[in-house]
Amino acid sequence: MSCEVERVFIGAGCNRIVNNVSWGASDLVAFGAHNAVAIFCPKKAQIVTTLPGHKASVNCTLWLPSTKFAYKVQQLEQHYLLSGDADGAIMLWEFSLIDGKWRYVLTVPQPHKKGVTCISGIMLSANEAVFASTSSDGTVNIWEIILPMTVGALCSAASSVSLLFDLGECRLSCIESLSVGSKMMVALALAELLGNTGHIVLAMGGLDNKIHLYCGERTGKFFRACELKGHSDWIRSLDFSLPMVANGTRNSLLLVSSSQDKTIRIWKMVLREPSDERKDVIGLASYIEGPVLCAGPSSYQISLESLLIGHEDWVYSVQWKPPSVASADGKEYIQPQSILSASMDKTMMIWQPERTTGIWMNVVTVGELSHCALGFYGGHWGPNGDAILAHGYGGSFHLWRNVGLDSENWQPQKVPSGHHSVVSDIAWARSGKFLLSVSHDQGDQNSWHEIARPQVHGHDINCVAIIQGKGNHRFVCGADEKVARVFEAPLSFLKTLNCAVSQESEVQEDNQMDVQILGANMSALGLSQKPIYVHAVQEVSQRPRSEGIDTLETVPEAVPVMLTEPPIEEQLAWHTLWPESHKLYGHGNELFSLCCDHEGKLVASSCKAQTVSVAEIWLWEVGSWKAVGRLQSHSLTVTQMAFSHDDSLLLSVSRDRHFSVFSIKRKGANEICYDLLARQEAHKRIIWACSWNPFGHEFATGSRDKTLKVWAVENEHSVKQLLALPPLSSSVTGLAWLGVDRQTNRGLLAVGMENGLIELWNLSRSKTEDGGSAVLTANLVSRLDPFMCHASTVQRLAWRNSERVEDCQKVQLASCGADNCVRVFEVNVVVA
Template sequence: MSPAAGEVAGAPGEGGGVEAQRVFIGAGCNRVVNNVSWGACGLVAFGAQNAVALFSPQRGEIVTTLPGHKAPVNCTLWLPTKKDVLQVRGRETYYLLSGSADGAIMAWKIGSGKGDWSHVLKLPVMHKKGITCLAGRMVSDTIAIFASTSSDGIVVFWEMAIEPTPGGSCKVSCLHTLSVGSKPMVSLSLAVLPEQGSHLILAMGGLDHKIHIYCGDRSGKFIKACELKGHSDWIRSLDFSIPVTISSEKHNLFLVSSSQDRTIRIWKMDSEAVSSGSTAQLRKANIEMTSYIEGPLFVAGNTSYQVSLESLLVGHEDWVYSVEWQPPTLLPGNEAHQVMSILSASMDKMMMIWRPEKNTGLWINSVTVGELSHSALGFYGGHWQPDGKSILAHGYGGSFHMWRDVGLDSENWQPQIVPSGHFAPVSDLTWARSGQYLLSVSHDQTTRIFAPWRNQVNPGDMIYWREIARPQIHGHDINCVAFIQGSGNHRFVSGADEKVSRVFEAPLSFLKTLQQATLLKPDISDDFDNVQVLGANMSALGLSQKPIYTHGVKESPSSNSSDGPDSMETIPDAVPTVFTKPPVEDQLAWNTLWPESHKLYGHGNELFSICCDYEGKLVASSCKAQSAPVAEIWLWEVGTWKAVGRLQSHNLTVTQMEFSRDNAFLLSVSRDRHLSIFSIRKTKEGVEHHLVTKHEAHKRIIWACSWNPFGYEFATGSRDKTVKIWCVQDASSVKLLATLPQFRDSVTALAWMGRDRASNAGILAVGMDDGLIELWSVSGGRASAGSTPDSSLLSAACMLQFDPLLCHVSTVHRLRWQEPDSSDEKSALELASCGADHCVRVFDVHCRT
């Protein structure tokens, strides 16, 4: 007995054997200090919206994202840390702590050999506001002590007991809480005191411009030892060295601090044994004068420590957000050796390495690296690779910048390939008409192109996806995008939080870079002769991008005219470049822009949705709307760029539109809970259109729609957690064929891929508000123009629920199947998705027949 219309039985797995695997994740880094941590296991952890993302510096790609947090991730900490060199040897499991903006701290475990991840536990909530910093150390092979601080003015000390075996358990207990008053601490560093294995020292700094030193033991009872004064603005970063042996007997500890006053201070802590009461009294008599000259003195256990300012480093021109000692190395005899080298990162877009001169001992800046960017703001943090050979910065643009010392006899720091991606919600994406690459747009005001980059030296090597171009850098949040017909089919139209759609053409530099990336045969180079534009210049206000022509340096024929502001409008430093290896952040921002060729004026509000027919000749666009006149859909003819139609039906914002595969119909869905079908017919005079039907389809906002590639069936998805399958019958009405079983959350994205025309079989990808994705097998229910569809023949079953580790951690905004190429022998289908978690993802879907 077949299911009736309105009900489809379907449980996971009924649709046959299907596997999905992650091919690519593109994501930017949350723009907060303390967000990034480079672990002794070699992986870098960072917060990407509500997820903890991990990337491999060797491969230059994000390997996974860890779901669980309900708010943006502010900070991460690996245990063992890079300083725990004795505890790292031979270790198979590592732990990662992450703190988020809602005060939650989570612990994760990785088996470094296999790369398998597990969520260990969520710590008891002790903070009422966002976590700002985590700092910790291993005090033995199985015990770690760490501290967390929050903008609620509380510092919490924790003990983590971990079993070193791969299957071992992990327990965390709260040892102590400390209130620091109304001026919260934003930076912490924890160290084990020299020759005092059971004693710990904690430095914390924040809004009161002082560094507070606390001493304690493994029980977590910390008492204030002293304050270090000198900085004149917020303390942003603190880092203890491991003990340094300067003479054969003495163990000294160094603390480096950085501040918004643009300076870095190095504090030295001289240790001296306290023998008897009389010596202590004698020592106490000299404290006042010593403190005045050198700094405070404090006692921990049976050792006294004299603090003095070792050096004041001045070189940065803006706030110094992070300082970090070079990780220690392990000498023969299991002795840890502290390298006297400090890395600093600043908002002036520079990272510097500071070292003492051999002869004088004066600390000097020995290496400076930095970035060019359109942004006035620079780096939030800098980090050493555990072996000290590479350094990594994360910046205001959500971007990573990595340099590696590739010199043999002398230092030579060269930029390296790192992952990249959007740093705000990704609102839309689309495959190129050739299917070679993916274009995404975001509220971070950029448009980005991602593509698999094939290795020219060894074509059989692993293929990694890279960002290969950033065609549009805008002054408004970008909401929607569609590819249209163009030279080589590389032309797109995008809509943003302005009332204008903008058309962009691929320049020659991009076409040649794409040839390098995909290792295409040179036959496409015939197109190159027709392309006169080499690249584009960035505009000062981030709006129009002017072309740079292949012949001559002039931007445009009118650039020498005396029309005032135009000569000031572009920044002349953009140099279009052909890349033979994947571009790094600086190059993406400056050298990969596409010129804007047209603007489409007409809408009354911010653009919301855009689509193009399958010939690439007709564009439909909609904008945010509260009334029927504003909610009309505009049709634009590619080439003439005339508005050839204004379709009226909806009363509120049209959320998504799509043309049927034969371009006969345009489907639109809206916030007004209705779907509309328009008949579209091209004539010599232009375009004829009329409203076929308007139908109230769901009880809540309809977010998504998608046509069956083989016929006139289509699916709609809504906030009411349902997906409905409809068809056009008699070219005058729609009929409901089926309602899929209710989903766990609002349905926000749909994409229908055809598999077998004879049986009308296909796969419907469903994306939800919680970030999860499901694949449904849909077949039968054939409807061709003029025939009556039979809903009893339609069958639908859930084929696959994606593993949450593969999925987004918040709303899926768009799903897109790559159009299968008949000449391509790939067995896997490629599905791309983007979402509010700042991520672009690509999956290989393998269907076993």
């Protein structure tokens, strides 16, 4: 057997931190997703890849070149990306525009002692850049990097450049390391000074409410030049414009700053001629002029250009609109007087000066309506200035594009979505038409394009199981509370799903006729989701508007509708909830594991435990939701459970290093009989995962001891070990057994590990040389490329329609991990 694996989907949310997102001149967006760097394409609204390598959560990213310098590098074939993490490490990646491939280049040799909080940089030429990084360790490091050039570009460059580096290699040198004291800096901006080639100005702001300006040369030390005072709270963002044109010459530079004091300030730096002297005439400008910045023979008068007030909460991000090219050779550009700001008040604003008075005004406001009380961590311009992107508290992206011809018309666009915390469990729908994932970010999501967000919970969600229900869609989930909750698909979701898979839909209209619940509405406290009935929506639509006033105990009513295209973030947050139908009480601690039998009639649940009585497994009858069994065997938390494919056996594995096999029999309609068949210590460490053979009563177990073993239930009363794989490279945390050939009992076992890697093993029976009974053998079929895999622990693996693939060669494997990602792989199985 051989396998070819292709990654077809990645779902991930953005880390909840400022400076985490960067939109590059390549028109790709980079962001941190746990300890991976994720790359998504705004045009496709898809995450195209993730870059593994960081050992800690990624805090910030920076493209070289960024959108600001897109005009300089129109012919560049390689673009570069910097990423900094919570351990202080900064990594450099190379992206080839020709073949779309990524390459790890280097790790900056002098890491910060604590987490990197901001990276800012400028392109001095097509292959030369300077970037600065700041950290909570109280230091700011400034680096010069010389990037490799193509042979064509090298021939047209100055001959001296070719002596600076070897073709195909990057050269990195540290210019300066500044100590800023106990009040750390969290915002940086770099710019080249006017009329003074070789001098660079560095602006930094942070906890002392001041903007500090440093000047220096690429070959010399940076010195403190001056301070800008005015903000009354932390400085959160800084950005220099490119030189502005006045009277036909570029003699001024603008710096925009934002703060937690809810204001935005624009500072103007004007190049002073040597003959300039302060005049005795007192004018308005003399009252707002700030300090003079001196750099070599030149000096610059700094003044406060404007104070922008409009946001109602902290302004986390400000950014100048990227320049537009004004000449064919790309050397001339126009710097638009337009600023994008993003705030925790859930809005982004575009500011521009009024033509007649020059007063800066808010000309565009866009925002988000969601259950979340917090807003945007950053806003970014697209390379052409016709799109703006925000990332928010919930790890979500919000994209607006200007689609107007004669006037501005900003409309929301589709973006990729995903969880912003550990994805703890996944489950395929019975029909295989959609995938459900749950996460510690307290939300449920569906993929490939996210079409619904059934639940927004107040606790970390640990486990999920899809069960039989109206329209074949119902699920139960468990969180960091002692209650399991049951949710049912509303009519709006059934119609949306029917539209999404219309060509091969298994959702019949008959199943929808009896569903009277259109959707769900979040309560004021955000703990339960109340149903919205079809007739109630009709009554609301006929009610006078004056009667629809919200009270302090309600939130605005969501009115779910059928969606004909992938929903945007606001629709996901408000209009795709599923109503909660039941609560299952009984467990003494937080829910940890759930599973459902294949007939959809029985659900098993377990919770975190340290004693035998608390570690018992509860059985629930679907429909009546009565507790019909309490199985005792383990002494610590049951980490995973699974029903055999004929539903006659229940397998459980635990932190106590044992597995247990229970027989499950039904007597009558409402009576369940169960018995413990076997309990055995299987591994030397915690057992994290288990999976049944779809064709029989064999099962696999995987443990923290880096071993994987295969067992068989014999004569319905004992368990025998069939096989132990050689020790793997890391702890086994996820298993999924796919049946390939029933006659030969051949299967494909997917193995997920703590290091994020995934392997595929062929399990088959072969006869011995003496003609004895067949022996189970295992062969490694495929070890997935690390760039395709997770960057952290694989939490769960699941095959799509694993019980009906005997005649199929192409199957799909879903995985979820601690790197906040959900991934779907297409596996082409070739049976030899």
